[in-house]
Amino acid sequence: MIRLVGIEKTYRVRGGKRGESVHALRGVDLDIPDGSAISIIGESGCGKSTLGRIIAGIEQPTSGTILCDGTDITKWNAGRRREFLRGIQMIHQDPYSALNPVRTIDEILMDVLRLHARESGKDSHWVDRHLPAILDLVGLDPGYVLPRYPHQLSGGMRQRIVIARALAVEPKVLVADEAVSMIDVSLRLGILGLLRRLRNDLGISVVFITHDLASARYIGDNSTVAVLYRGSVVEQGPSESVISQAPEHPYTQALLSSIPLLRGLEHKAAEQVVPTGILEEGNDDAGCLFAPRCPFATHECRQRRPSLDRISESGCATAPNPNTNLDPHPHTFRNAGTGGHRVACWHPTRRKVIPYRTDITGR
Ligand SMILES: Nc1ncnc2c1ncn2[C@@H]1O[C@H](COP(=O)(O)OP(=O)(O)OP(=O)(O)O)[C@@H](O)[C@H]1O
Numbered sequence: 001m002i003r004l005v006g007i008e009k010t011y012r013v014r015g016g017k018r019g020e021s022v023h024a025l026r027g028v029d030l031d032i033p034d035g036s037a038i039s040i041i042g043e044s045g046c047g048k049s050t051l052g053r054i055i056a057g058i059e060q061p062t063s064g065t066i067l068c069d070g071t072d073i074t075k076w077n078a079g080r081r082r083e084f085l086r087g088i089q090m091i092h093q094d095p096y097s098a099l100n101p102v103r104t105i106d107e108i109l110m111d112v113l114r115l116h117a118r119e120s121g122k123d124s125h126w127v128d129r130h131l132p133a134i135l136d137l138v139g140l141d142p143g144y145v146l147p148r149y150p151h152q153l154s155g156g157m158r159q160r161i162v163i164a165r166a167l168a169v170e171p172k173v174l175v176a177d178e179a180v181s182m183i184d185v186s187l188r189l190g191i192l193g194l195l196r197r198l199r200n201d202l203g204i205s206v207v208f209i210t211h212d213l214a215s216a217r218y219i220g221d222n223s224t225v226a227v228l229y230r231g232s233v234v235e236q237g238p239s240e241s242v243i244s245q246a247p248e249h250p251y252t253q254a255l256l257s258s259i260p261l262l263r264g265l266e267h268k269a270a271e272q273v274v275p276t277g278i279l280e281e282g283n284d285d286a287g288c289l290f291a292p293r294c295p296f297a298t299h300e301c302r303q304r305r306p307s308l309d310r311i312s313e314s315g316c317a318t319a320p321n322p323n324t325n326l327d328p329h330p331h332t333f334r335n336a337g338t339g340g341h342r343v344a345c346w347h348p349t350r351r352k353v354i355p356y357r358t359d360i361t362g363r
């Protein structure tokens with residue numbers, strides 16, 4: 001289990017006024033249990049990639065602690081820390097720029113496999129066995145892909161190669177940062193299904209970073225969603241609850257309200273939450289960070305910042321009736337799944353913003 005506690009990240013603004021900084025993360029707490037799936041969602045600039053890079057060890061937090069099975073990894077020696085970080089692999093948005101264009105897929109994968117075999121004391125037979133095994137896992141034919149260069153493959157195949165390369169080092173965690181956003185819509189479900197299988201079959205944890213709530217719905221059963229707003233987690237809990245049944249934070253509700261409806265396929269939601277203004281960075285008053293845009297902001301909201309420690313009292317144990325959009329059991333759900341459903345809002349209220357239909361979400 002990896003645990004992030006109070007992670008802060010501040011960047012100096014390049015070319016900005018002296019001392020000007022961006023607060024990319026503001027005290028994020030996040031648990032990544034073994035074999036879990038966590039979606040991190042939020043609009044552009046909210047700190048998703050920064051959080052992903054910190055989880056993967058590519059960047060250091062300005063403050064905060066990262067624990068692995070209860071011990072602080074900064075207290076470990078360099079060798080142990082390197083081994084831990086090798087177990088966390090990042091998959092980026094653009095599979096083309098992630099692959100060396102002048103090397104064949106065979107060379108790209110063999111480089112990583114040989115290095116990993118050397119560092120972890122495996123023999124050359126392991127490399128020979130592992131190459132076809134990882135291609136099989138990602139659903140690619142070795143005879144077709146190995147002799148080819150990245151530009152000779154489709155975007156979906158290239159992203160599968162990037163995932164295969166990550167699997168070459170036998171990771172425990174995959175951090176997928178917008179991993180399907182540059183792929184044709186028709187191929188996205190295949191990649192999401194692959195990530196789901198890797199979790200189910202190999203027990204690999206998946207941290208799925210996206211601004212697209214529709215993708216987050218497909219990342220798997222018993223997954224968790226953390227909604228980031230300006231570097232703070234404002235709502236967190238089981239995916240079914242946060243994005244399919246009972247979102248309680250007005251920002252989560254605004255994100256869900258903005259999903260375009262497929263006319264005739266999805267039910268129109270009963271309510272819409274629309275932010276009252278555009279995102280303005282730099283407004284760091286003492287109150288709720290969403291208050292300048294929140295249609296439900298009160299005087300209290302502008303005075304004090306809510307923390308993510310209020311367990312939601314509401315939610316539901318069964319799906320709402322798709323015909324009426326009304327929840328048949330308004331007060332029966334409580335604290336389901338890892339960590340329960342938490343919301344950072346002084347006035348958490350469930351609103352019917354979800355165009356929910358069971359046959360479309362696959363449940
Ligand atoms: N290396 C950097 N130097 C300065 N500022 C940075 C740096 N990286 C990120 N930031 C700033 O930190 C904030 C969070 O950025 P981040 O890339 O994590 O957001 P994001 O949620 O991933 O956005 P997107 O959806 O557009 O990818 C932004 O205001 C961004 O401009």
Ligand code: SF4
Nearest residue numbers: 288291294301345346
């Ligand atoms: S605390 Fe107030 S301003 Fe912030 S999200 Fe909740 S209702 Fe809106």
Ligand SMILES: [Mg+2]
Nearest residue numbers: 048049050177
């Ligand atoms: Mg990003």
